[in-house]
Amino acid sequence: MNQVLTAAPLSHYVLLSSILFSIGVLGVLFRRNAIIIFMCIELMLNAVNLLLAAFSVHHSDPSGQVFVFFIMAVAAAEVAVGLAILIMIYRNTGSINIETLSNIRH
Amino acid sequence: MNALISLSVLGIVAMLSEIFNFKKFLYSLILLGLVAAIGVNVMEWGQFQLWYGMMIVDEFTLAFSGVILLTGFLWFLLVADNHQDKAHISDHFAISLFAMAGAIVMVSYNNLSMLFLGIEIVSISMYIMASTQKNDLGSNEAGFKYFLMGAFATGFILFGTALLYGATATFDIQKIGVFVTEHNSELPAIFYAGLILIMVGMAFKISAVPFHWWAPDVYTGSPTLITAFMATIVKTAAFAAFLRLFITCFSGVELFWNQTIMIMAGATILLGNITALLQNDFKRILAFSSVAHAGYMLLAVLAMNNQSGGSLLFYLLAYSISSLSAFAVLLAVANLKGNTNVQSFKGLAKKNPFLAFVVIVAMLSLAGIPPTAGFFAKYYIFTAAIANNYVGLTLVAITGSIVSIFYYFRIVIVMFEGDESTEVTVGSNTKALLVICSVLVILLGLMPDFLIGLLK
Amino acid sequence: MTQYFFYFLSFLAIFFAALVVLSKNPVHSVLYLILCFFSIAGHYILLNAQFLAAVHIIVYAGAIMVLFLFVLMLMNLNRDSEPPKSWQGKVAATLAAGLLLLVFTASIKGADALPSGNQPDNTVGLLTNLGKTLYNDFMLPFEVSSILFLVAMVGAVMIGKREEVSE
Numbered sequence: 001m002n003q004v005l006t007a008a009p010l011s012h013y014v015l016l017s018s019i020l021f022s023i024g025v026l027g028v029l030f031r032r033n034a035i036i037i038f039m040c041i042e043l044m045l046n047a048v049n050l051l052l053a054a055f056s057v058h059h060s061d062p063s064g065q066v067f068v069f070f071i072m073a074v075a076a077a078e079v080a081v082g083l084a085i086l087i088m089i090y091r092n093t094g095s096i097n098i099e100t101l102s103n104i105r106h
Numbered sequence: 107m108n109a110l111i112s113l114s115v116l117g118i119v120a121m122l123s124e125i126f127n128f129k130k131f132l133y134s135l136i137l138l139g140l141v142a143a144i145g146v147n148v149m150e151w152g153q154f155q156l157w158y159g160m161m162i163v164d165e166f167t168l169a170f171s172g173v174i175l176l177t178g179f180l181w182f183l184l185v186a187d188n189h190q191d192k193a194h195i196s197d198h199f200a201i202s203l204f205a206m207a208g209a210i211v212m213v214s215y216n217n218l219s220m221l222f223l224g225i226e227i228v229s230i231s232m233y234i235m236a237s238t239q240k241n242d243l244g245s246n247e248a249g250f251k252y253f254l255m256g257a258f259a260t261g262f263i264l265f266g267t268a269l270l271y272g273a274t275a276t277f278d279i280q281k282i283g284v285f286v287t288e289h290n291s292e293l294p295a296i297f298y299a300g301l302i303l304i305m306v307g308m309a310f311k312i313s314a315v316p317f318h319w320w321a322p323d324v325y326t327g328s329p330t331l332i333t334a335f336m337a338t339i340v341k342t343a344a345f346a347a348f349l350r351l352f353i354t355c356f357s358g359v360e361l362f363w364n365q366t367i368m369i370m371a372g373a374t375i376l377l378g379n380i381t382a383l384l385q386n387d388f389k390r391i392l393a394f395s396s397v398a399h400a401g402y403m404l405l406a407v408l409a410m411n412n413q414s415g416g417s418l419l420f421y422l423l424a425y426s427i428s429s430l431s432a433f434a435v436l437l438a439v440a441n442l443k444g445n446t447n448v449q450s451f452k453g454l455a456k457k458n459p460f461l462a463f464v465v466i467v468a469m470l471s472l473a474g475i476p477p478t479a480g481f482f483a484k485y486y487i488f489t490a491a492i493a494n495n496y497v498g499l500t501l502v503a504i505t506g507s508i509v510s511i512f513y514y515f516r517i518v519i520v521m522f523e524g525d526e527s528t529e530v531t532v533g534s535n536t537k538a539l540l541v542i543c544s545v546l547v548i549l550l551g552l553m554p555d556f557l558i559g560l561l562k
Numbered sequence: 563m564t565q566y567f568f569y570f571l572s573f574l575a576i577f578f579a580a581l582v583v584l585s586k587n588p589v590h591s592v593l594y595l596i597l598c599f600f601s602i603a604g605h606y607i608l609l610n611a612q613f614l615a616a617v618h619i620i621v622y623a624g625a626i627m628v629l630f631l632f633v634l635m636l637m638n639l640n641r642d643s644e645p646p647k648s649w650q651g652k653v654a655a656t657l658a659a660g661l662l663l664l665v666f667t668a669s670i671k672g673a674d675a676l677p678s679g680n681q682p683d684n685t686v687g688l689l690t691n692l693g694k695t696l697y698n699d700f701m702l703p704f705e706v707s708s709i710l711f712l713v714a715m716v717g718a719v720m721i722g723k724r725e726e727v728s729e
């Protein structure tokens with residue numbers, strides 16, 4: 001085993017991230033409250049961050065952790081825009097249930 | 107690189123115009139700036155540069171940047187007559203210019219971090235643009251749906267990127283490509299998992315079946331002007347990114363993914379065209395036809411030979427300019443009639459022969475009938491695919507384009523029915539756009555050799 | 563010792579993540595997600611990536627989740643207001659996520675044997691190394707991300723603002 005990963009073998013990190021990512025995907029498909037769906041997407045991104053950090057340590061290569069910074073930056077920007085859209089919708093409809101938002105079909 | 111810099115500067119100028127009170131000149135300034143950017147882009151032709159190992163400037167980059175800049179210029183011509191929200195106009199201009207800058211990043215990346223940032227710049231701008239009509243529930247819904255699907259797809263792309271990084275220890279796509287060819291037989295399993303995830307995420311972005319269902323709703327709900335942007339510029343960037351990724355990184359493991367993409371392409375073509383047949387709304391027809399066109403363009407990715415780049419370039423340009431002129435006429439008609447139904451085109455040929463002619467040219471091109479650009483676009487893509495032995499898929503694609511003739515021609519037929527129509531007026535900028543697009547479509551149809559020879 | 567920490571933190575992370583999806587009250591979901599993020603931060607510390615852990619806490623728990631909580635409170639959604647989903651939808655969602663997990667589990671085979679890209683080095687997660695990489699190799703993405711922030715800033719203000727001039 002590589003001596004830089006002291007706590008657990010790499011495969012356990014991959015498994016942990018995969019489980020977190022799958023829970024995030026499950027939440028996106030399972031729930032109908034827009035804010036919770038959105039939080040599950042954040043969970044997916046965090047699974048990615050953990051995986052990148054583990055690989056970065058495994059490879060002894062800092063670029064993986066730098067990529068995590070970019071993901072965090074983008075996640076913050078995305079949250080700002082997404083919540084603004086949500087508030088706008090709430091103002092117009094008084095609800096953030098995604099089922100009420102299926103009117104486009106002609 | 108120069109195109110990226112000029113677009114970012116233009117975007118900042120657009121934001122500053124609010125502070126320094128030169129909003130009046132902003133529009134002409136942007137048009138001039140875009141022309142200058144096209145000029146700079148053309149001047150760079152033939153050079154090869156690598157910027158910090160992150161951005162690559164080669165003929166592929168410059169050709170696709172050219173398409174994006176040209177389409178962007180034409181789109182801005184359309185803005186003049188159809189922009190409704192005068193209060194926020196400089197913000198809208200800034201965001202669309204930044205979106206184009208993101209599109210340039212997407213066609214010129216040499217590192218997965220740049221790909222990610224490019225995708226996100228374009229996507230976030232589009233979430234905003236799609237929901238700009240705050241009081242229209244359809245626009246709200248489109249923005250929100252686009253946002254959720256986009257963020258979800260980004261999650262997949264990122265997880266795939268992380269797995270690729272784990273397998274190869276680099277984000278540089280050329281190094282990944284080298285790694286793949288060197289370790290062809292002993293690639294770790296997580297590499298393949300990463301490939302699948304990136305493929306799924308990108309399929310969301312290019313709206314390929316079975317990840318296409320968000321696209322028609324988003325395209326229909328957004329303001330028509332923004333739909334035109336999404337269907338042309340965003341699509342161009344997404345496909346260029348897709349092709350570059352697969353040619354550079356994954357060409358060594360073609361046998362692993364080509365079956366999946368083949369099924370995806372076939373399903374996209376058939377489903378997109380058949381559902382478009384059932385629609386009564388012109389905007390929705392264009393949305394489904396855009397899904398179907400994504401299927402044809404996947405053939406260029408599958409071809410994986412020296413014709414892929416050229417044929418995809420030709421297809422994207424032909425598709426973008428034809429769609430833009432269709433959207434322009436749709437906007438003019440919808441402004442008058444208040445809806446985008448096919449029936450509102452009734453009698454257009456009697457009162458507006460020019461507009462009718464433009465629609466006919468655009469429809470011929472989208473359906474792929476000579477002597478228009480669309481015919482050669484399909485011809486080149488099909489020959490590229492056949493050169494790599496995708497004969498069955500090409501037959502499916504040809505069937506699809508025959509089906510597409512029915513719904514494209516429905517609009518042409520409606521235009522010649524009835525005569526109770528009132529005259530549709532278009533502004534001078536839109537007129538210029540329509541003339542340029544139609545001339546380009548016919549010119550490309552008559553002399554296709556020049557463009558196809560650019561990328562070998 | 564650190565191994566036990568790893569499994570304990572992993573258990574916590576998965577447990578809280580599951581609670582985010584399962585809890586009925588949105589505010590509880592937010593709080594569980596914050597706890598989940600704290601356990602992920604613990605993982606970063608175990609990985610010897612202290613700076614990442616600090617940034618993670620500040621950005622996610624400090625900024626993003628507070629924003630979520632703020633919006634939830636603003637909309638007054640701190641109670642169960644979600645209509646139940648049809649059981650077909652639930653089964654389909656569980657199947658899809660399970661299938662995804664299956665693909666992942668199948669793919670971790672051989673992950674331990676992955677060759678390391680560089681010489682083993684325990685200091686990659688330190689601030690000096692990260693800074694050097696960010697401002698040398700990743701200079702251009704760093705600059706490009708400024709465009710992203712401009713877009714998000716302008717867009718969030720434009721969309722979030724209530725229109726004063728009524729039409």
